[in-house]
Amino acid sequence: MKYNLKHILLTGVLLCVGLSGRSQEKSELKIVLITLDGLRWQELYSGADPKLITNKEYVNDTIGLKKEFWRSDEVERRKVLMPFFWNTIEAIGQLHGNRKEGSKVNLTNSMWFSYPGYNEILTGVADDARIHSNNKIDNPNRTVLEFINNSRKYKGKVAAFGSWDVFPLLLMKNVQESL
Numbered sequence: 001m002k003y004n005l006k007h008i009l010l011t012g013v014l015l016c017v018g019l020s021g022r023s024q025e026k027s028e029l030k031i032v033l034i035t036l037d038g039l040r041w042q043e044l045y046s047g048a049d050p051k052l053i054t055n056k057e058y059v060n061d062t063i064g065l066k067k068e069f070w071r072s073d074e075v076e077r078r079k080v081l082m083p084f085f086w087n088t089i090e091a092i093g094q095l096h097g098n099r100k101e102g103s104k105v106n107l108t109n110s111m112w113f114s115y116p117g118y119n120e121i122l123t124g125v126a127d128d129a130r131i132h133s134n135n136k137i138d139n140p141n142r143t144v145l146e147f148i149n150n151s152r153k154y155k156g157k158v159a160a161f162g163s164w165d166v167f168p169l170l171l172m173k174n175v176q177e178s179l
Contacts, residue, residue: 031148034089035121037114037164044085045098047077118170119143138169145172 042049048069054062071077079086097105109116109126115134120126122143130140149158149172160171 032093033121035118041097041099043078043081045078045100046074047071047079047081114164115166115170118167122171134166136166136169139171143172 036044040049048065050070052058053066053070056062059065069077069081071080096103107117107120107126109120109131110128111117111132113134116126116128116131119131119139119141122145123139123141124144125141127141131137145158145160148154149156158172160167162171
C-alpha cells in the first residue's frame with residue numbers, strides 16, 4: 001500500500017481527536033514522531049547492508065563488524081542493528097516506509113534534503129516556492145504540531161525535542177521547546 005504524507009498526518013490527528021473523548025481512561029494520548037535524518041530505509045528494514053559491511057573502503061574491521069551485526073535472516077539482522085527500535089518502538093508504534101512490503105512513504109518536494117522534508121512531514125504538503133534551503137527561516141506553513149497545540153484540549157501540551165538548530169524555526173511557533 002502506498003502511503004501519502006497527508007494521510008499519515010490526518011490519521012494521527014484523527015487518532016488524537018478520536019481518543020481525546022475517552023475520559024474513562026486515566027492515561028492521556030501521546031503522539032511521538034521520531035525522525036532519523038539520513039537513515040536509509042534499507043538498513044532500517046533489512047539491517048546491515050551486505051555490500052557495505054564487508055567493504056574495506058568504508059570499514060576497518062570487516063570481520064568484527066560482520067560478527068557483531070550480520071545475520072542471514074534480515075529480520076534478525078535489523079533487530080541486532082537497531083535493537084531499541086525493533087524490540088520497543090515497533091511494539092507500540094506504527095512503521096511506514098518498508099518498500100519491500102509495498103509501503104512507500106514518498107516526499108513530493110523536489111529538494112530531498114532536511115528543511116523541505118521536515119516541512120512536508122509536518123504539514124502534509126511540499127512548499128518548493130518558499131522552502132528551498134536549510135536556512136534558518138521561520139516556516140511559513142502551519143504544522144500539525146501547531147494545529148494540535150491550538151486545540152483547547154492540548155493547548156500548551158505540545159513539545160518538540162531536537163538537535164538541529166533550525167528546528168525551532170521549522171516546527172512550530174509558541175510551543176514549549178527543548179531544542
